[in-house]
Structures are given as structure tokens and as C-alpha cells.
Amino acid sequence: MKTKVLSLLKKNYPDYVSGEEISRQLGISRTAVWKHMRKLKESGYEIEARSKVGYRLIQTPDRLYEHELTALLKASVLGKKIVYRETVGSTNELAKELAQKGAQQGTVVIAEEQTGGKGRMGRIWYSPAGQGLWFSVILRPRISPVDATKLTLVCAVAVANAVREITGLAAGIKWPNDILIDNRKAAGILTEMSAEIDKVNYMVLGIGINVNFNSKTVPADMAGIAMSLDEQTNTKISRIDLLAAVLNNLDMLYQDFTQGKFAAILSAWKEMSVTLNRWVKVVSPNTVDEGIAFDIDDEGILILMKKDGSMKRILSGDVSLR
Ligand code: BT5
Numbered sequence: 001m002k003t004k005v006l007s008l009l010k011k012n013y014p015d016y017v018s019g020e021e022i023s024r025q026l027g028i029s030r031t032a033v034w035k036h037m038r039k040l041k042e043s044g045y046e047i048e049a050r051s052k053v054g055y056r057l058i059q060t061p062d063r064l065y066e067h068e069l070t071a072l073l074k075a076s077v078l079g080k081k082i083v084y085r086e087t088v089g090s091t092n093e094l095a096k097e098l099a100q101k102g103a104q105q106g107t108v109v110i111a112e113e114q115t116g117g118k119g120r121m122g123r124i125w126y127s128p129a130g131q132g133l134w135f136s137v138i139l140r141p142r143i144s145p146v147d148a149t150k151l152t153l154v155c156a157v158a159v160a161n162a163v164r165e166i167t168g169l170a171a172g173i174k175w176p177n178d179i180l181i182d183n184r185k186a187a188g189i190l191t192e193m194s195a196e197i198d199k200v201n202y203m204v205l206g207i208g209i210n211v212n213f214n215s216k217t218v219p220a221d222m223a224g225i226a227m228s229l230d231e232q233t234n235t236k237i238s239r240i241d242l243l244a245a246v247l248n249n250l251d252m253l254y255q256d257f258t259q260g261k262f263a264a265i266l267s268a269w270k271e272m273s274v275t276l277n278r279w280v281k282v283v284s285p286n287t288v289d290e291g292i293a294f295d296i297d298d299e300g301i302l303i304l305m306k307k308d309g310s311m312k313r314i315l316s317g318d319v320s321l322r
Helices: 002-012 019-026 030-042 066-070 090-100 145-167 229-233 239-258 262-272
Strands: 046-050 054-059 083-086 108-114 132-139 172-174 179-180 183-194 199-210 280-282 288-296 302-305 313-314 318-321
Touching: 002 019, 002 030, 002 054, 019 030, 019 054, 030 046, 030 083, 054 132, 066 145, 066 239, 083 090, 090 108, 090 183, 108 313, 132 239, 132 302, 145 172, 145 179, 145 183, 145 199, 145 229, 145 239, 145 262, 172 199, 239 262, 280 302, 288 313
Parallel strands: 083 108
Antiparallel strands: 046 054, 108 132, 132 199, 172 179, 179 183, 183 199, 280 288, 280 318, 288 302, 302 313
């Protein structure tokens, strides 16, 4: 009912709607209307009440509430179920817990703040409250685990597309999981999965995007590396619009992917790549290589051309652009 009251306020925005009208349209008492207004205010909605005139929505809070997001989603798989938390250790950890208990494909776990946000290989992902998008998506693709790497690339294209759509910034992709703007990292993706030899049980795509944060106050080890989108646009960016755009893009691309259309996604990836044809250093768990990032093959694997002209396939690692 609270959401219905909100819809009426939004429908009439920026005008007033009388308490009487709300109570008539929704079939609730005037006292109930008043109580719902109080609850909306507690959730951060700024509402003006004027006697004998009615209520008027002044401002919607910068929160990633489920009902606000649902209204913007066009997705058919993603966002079927939304789990929203003010604060959480890591949305990937919570998503894995839920997936283990059978959560459906398309479940999205969103948090305003992560106290234990994770990067790859046990690294920390800085996720301050309300300043970015920290969320995870549960997927259950019918693919073999060897094809799972491709989904990180699919996700990177979705994030880059969404950033371009909402901010107009030229988001680039650095293999395999970074979204860069002006050579600094604005977003990262952490893909985790549970699989058997020939079958994926579930995958969790964790996405972190710096939207409106002050990159001057970030921890020392990130200074000069991290970038927030608003720094480039010089205006505050709507986190909920960006979240919906990522989910809508990912939903579309995921369906293409499951229908065997990875080649088209890979060429979109290559177009936005800032890695290809550059001299790079790749640090993998046991090796360090340098060379030209020659290509990404059909499996999403980086092909490095070394100084002596030999080619090396690299499945995972950290790339630095030289
Ligand atoms: C990543 O790891 O880029 C994956 C980040 C995934 C974060 C999302 S948020 C929602 C979901 N829940 C989670 O717990 N995680 C996912 P990696 O490539 O390993 O990069 C980590 C490195 O990036 C760190 O060592 C820092 O140097 C840097 N870093 C940490 N926080 C950052 C931030 N907010 N912005 C830019 N760089 C950051």
C-alpha cells in the first residue's frame, strides 16, 4: 500500500494530491493515508503536507529501493527477485549463500554499503555507503564450466554500455574485468561459480561501480587508480538509473549469450577494449609476462604476442597497460 501511495504522489508530481483523493482511490482511511506518508518520510521521501490542499512529493531519496528499481526494469530474467540491504559484508557472499539455498536465476542482491567488499584473489573492494553500486546477480546458465569466463566479458560489455548510456562517458574495458575511464578504474567485476566437471550449478556476477564518491578520500593503495563517474561528468549521477541500465543491458546480452550469440558480444567487447594492440604486462598467479595484447579468442582468453613473436594464451591475470 505504501508503494501505491507513492505511485499516486509520483503520478501527480509536482502537484498536490488531496488526502481525500488518495483515500478514495486506494480505498483506505484518511488516517491510513497519513500513516503511509509518515512511513514514506521515514524511508527518506521528502513530502510536503499542506492543510486543505493535500500532499506533494518534493524529492525521492538516493536509495536503491526495490520498488524504485522494479519500475525501471525491462528485463525478463534479471531482477525477478531483488534482495536489498542497507549494509552487508559482501553482496557476492550473500548471493552465494542464497544460490546455495536454491535462489532462482535472475536474483539480484543489492547493498548501499559493503563492509567486506571483495575483489579477485582475496583483494579488498572499497564500497562506501550510498556512493556507488555494489550488487550481485545469480545466474544458472546451462553451460560447461569452461565457458564461464565468457560471462565476465558479457558482463563487462553490459556495464560499459550502461555507463555510456547514462553518463555519455567513453567507458573502456580492460581485460578481463575492469571498466576504465581516462585510464582509471571506475568499475570491477568479480565472477564466482559453483560447478561440477561438466555443469555449472550457479554463477554469481558481482559488480562494483564508483558512482558519486570522492576518490580523493579513498584508501592510499587506490589513490590514482580509482575513478568515480561523477568526477568526469561534474554532476551527481542517478545510481538507480544506472543500476537499471546495467541490469537491462545484462539481461539482453545474457539472453543473446545463452542463444549462442557470443561472437557479436565479443566484437562489442573488442570495440570498447583499451587492452588490445597495446604493450601490456600480465601478472598471473605463477607467471609474469610482457607483450602485445594481440587478441581475445572465442573463449575469452587473452592472446599475448611476446617479444620473440611467440603467442601465449592467458586465462586469468592482472593486466597493466604500458
Ligand atoms: C575487481 O577485483 O575489480 C572486482 C570488484 C568486484 C566488486 C563487486 S561489488 C559487488 C560484489 N560484492 C563483492 O564483494 N564484490 C563484488 P580486482 O580486479 O581484484 O581489483 C581489486 C583492486 O582494485 C584492489 O586491490 C584495489 O587496488 C582496487 N580497488 C578496490 N576498491 C576499488 C574501488 N571502489 N574502485 C576502484 N578500484 C578499487
